[in-house]
Amino acid sequence: MHEEVLRRAAELSIDFLSSVDDARVVPGDVLADLRSALDLPLPQQGVDPVTVVEDLARGADPGLVRSQGGRYFGFVTGGAVPASVAADWLTSAWDQNSFSYVSSPAVSVIEEVVAKWLLEILDLPPQSSVALVTGCQMAHVTALAAAREHVLNSVGWDVAADGLYGSPRVNVVGGAMRHATVDRAFRLLGMGDSAVKQVPTDSSGRMLAVALAEVLDDLSGPTIVVAQAGEVNTGSFDPLDEIADLAETAGAWLHIDGAFGLWARAEPSLRHLTVGVERADSWAFDAHKWLNVPYDSGVAVVADKEPHRVAMAYAGAYLVPSQDRRDASDWTPDASRRGRGIAIYAALRSLGRDGVADLVARCCAHARSIATGLEDLGLEILNEITLNQVLVRASTDEETIRMLTDIQDGGEVWMSGTSWQERKAIRISISGWSTTAEDVKRTLDAFSQASR
Numbered sequence: 001m002h003e004e005v006l007r008r009a010a011e012l013s014i015d016f017l018s019s020v021d022d023a024r025v026v027p028g029d030v031l032a033d034l035r036s037a038l039d040l041p042l043p044q045q046g047v048d049p050v051t052v053v054e055d056l057a058r059g060a061d062p063g064l065v066r067s068q069g070g071r072y073f074g075f076v077t078g079g080a081v082p083a084s085v086a087a088d089w090l091t092s093a094w095d096q097n098s099f100s101y102v103s104s105p106a107v108s109v110i111e112e113v114v115a116k117w118l119l120e121i122l123d124l125p126p127q128s129s130v131a132l133v134t135g136c137q138m139a140h141v142t143a144l145a146a147a148r149e150h151v152l153n154s155v156g157w158d159v160a161a162d163g164l165y166g167s168p169r170v171n172v173v174g175g176a177m178r179h180a181t182v183d184r185a186f187r188l189l190g191m192g193d194s195a196v197k198q199v200p201t202d203s204s205g206r207m208l209a210v211a212l213a214e215v216l217d218d219l220s221g222p223t224i225v226v227a228q229a230g231e232v233n234t235g236s237f238d239p240l241d242e243i244a245d246l247a248e249t250a251g252a253w254l255h256i257d258g259a260f261g262l263w264a265r266a267e268p269s270l271r272h273l274t275v276g277v278e279r280a281d282s283w284a285f286d287a288h289k290w291l292n293v294p295y296d297s298g299v300a301v302v303a304d305k306e307p308h309r310v311a312m313a314y315a316g317a318y319l320v321p322s323q324d325r326r327d328a329s330d331w332t333p334d335a336s337r338r339g340r341g342i343a344i345y346a347a348l349r350s351l352g353r354d355g356v357a358d359l360v361a362r363c364c365a366h367a368r369s370i371a372t373g374l375e376d377l378g379l380e381i382l383n384e385i386t387l388n389q390v391l392v393r394a395s396t397d398e399e400t401i402r403m404l405t406d407i408q409d410g411g412e413v414w415m416s417g418t419s420w421q422e423r424k425a426i427r428i429s430i431s432g433w434s435t436t437a438e439d440v441k442r443t444l445d446a447f448s449q450a451s452r
């Protein structure tokens with residue numbers, strides 16, 4: 001019953017992955033085609049599974065973004081290494097409800113191992129608790145819920161029991177270039193946008209430690225500081241060691257947004273960027289970006305298990321508590337959930353420590369080559385290339401936009417635009433395992449044509 005449709009899906013997947021190098025990286029105007037192929041009447045009687053899958057693949061194909069290929073540099077987007085794609089198929093075939101040990105002993109143990117491996121490869125405190133969630137956004141929510149629990153608990157307020165009605169005010173501090181998901185996390189946790197005190201940043205988007213010291217001096221009471229390891233435009237790191245000193249002195253909880261940048265820690269030549277990161281109280285990062293695992297896969301880590309568990313665990317009479325075994329629902333905001341650790345397990349094992357280091361190093365080397373090539377074309381590089389991000393612009397905003405549009409329309413390579421210090425810029429993020437020197441060359445050729 002399963003066999004034919006699963007084999008067909010495997011063939012179609014392989015066809016797609018084999019096509020990514022030759023097809024347009026991002027579709028042109030396909031909205032009408034997609035709707036006419038996919039917007040079918042809801043059938044009264046079911047359709048044969050093989051037909052469903054074949055029609056789906058055919059209908060979706062023109063609208064698929066080839067971010068699995070080597071020349072998609074939009075946002076911060078990883079591909080998915082082969083072992084993790086295959087493990088993700090198994091995840092669906094196994095279809096385990098992965099909320100507890102009892103509901104899936106296998107996934108519980110796989111995720112226990114993943115938690116240990118992640119702490120090991122990123123060199124975070126080994127006793128930390130780990131939550132595998134949908135993305136860095138929910139990793140922020142999870143870790144900052146633990147932060148809120150801890151800072152309020154330390155002034156005698158039980159937020160789990162009493163919520164924020166009548167609670168002491170929690171001070172929230174973040175750099176001016178923090179990611180928008182941090183603000184949304186605070187909003188979901190009952191601390192609105194206006195609660196966030198903004199610390200100015202330098203020309204690379206790094207929080208100014210002196211300015212943070214001033215902000216913290218003026219505050220008293222429960223405080224959470226959010227710092228960043230890897231700014232989305234420049235790839236810059238906040239001065240984490242200095243920030244850790246200041247947070248420690250202020251008795252504040254320090255949370256790190258390391259969505260992609262935390263992976264720099266897996267590559268010895270980049271470790272210096274992350275010095276001090278291990279002193280934080282919590283971290284949020286993605287597996288679906290730089291580790292190249294399929295969506296959706298984010299990770300929250302909390303150094304002190306207790307507030308994490310208090311913030312997340314739930315109890316029900318029908319739930320069987322397990323002491324020495326991992327119940328994911330104690331650590332995540334989810335009840336029923338996908339066994340999303342399975343794909344991370346496969347990625348980490350297939351790459352190994354050396355493979356992850358090499359993936360990170362390769363992306364950074366490509367970023368440097370692209371920046372050098374673009375400079376040779378007379379374009380202006382706006383950031384110091386310390387990581388995998390390149391910010392570039394032409395002589396005027398109009399010319400920058402025209403160039404970006406030409407490149408995007410060309411279909412050979414794709415990247416997104418941004419604004420940096422009030423000027424238009426093109427942002428190139430090299431985060432995929434499959435980008436090669438040939439892709440770098442083809443990217444530079446596309447720029448060369450567009451700058452004519």
Ligand SMILES: *Cc1c(COP(=O)(O)O)cnc(C)c1O
Nearest residue numbers: 135136137179181232257259286
């Ligand atoms: C991508 C990103 C996020 C959000 O992560 P999601 O996986 O999209 O939820 C947060 N912070 C930074 C720095 C990012 O690059």
